[in-house]
Amino acid sequence: MEKSGTQNIQDAFLNSARREKTPVVINLIQGASLAGRIRSFDKFAVLLDSGGRDHLIFKHSISSILHERKQESS
16 A cells, blocks of 8 residues: 555656646647646646646546656756
8 A cells, every 4th residue: 555645656757847847748649749837737637738728638648748858068
């Protein structure tokens, strides 16, 4: 049984993208892609801000999420 204080990898990934306001691309199982910033998420859905519009995306329809990381300068 999982402890209530631990965070699963999915929640950690989404929370990091939300907190850092990092642009993401969400690929849906139907083939469509949505780009924007994660505003919020819960157990069943992700709220994505895309071009000033909010999209409520149910997690069961997501195939992958691409998280654009900041590149460190050398």
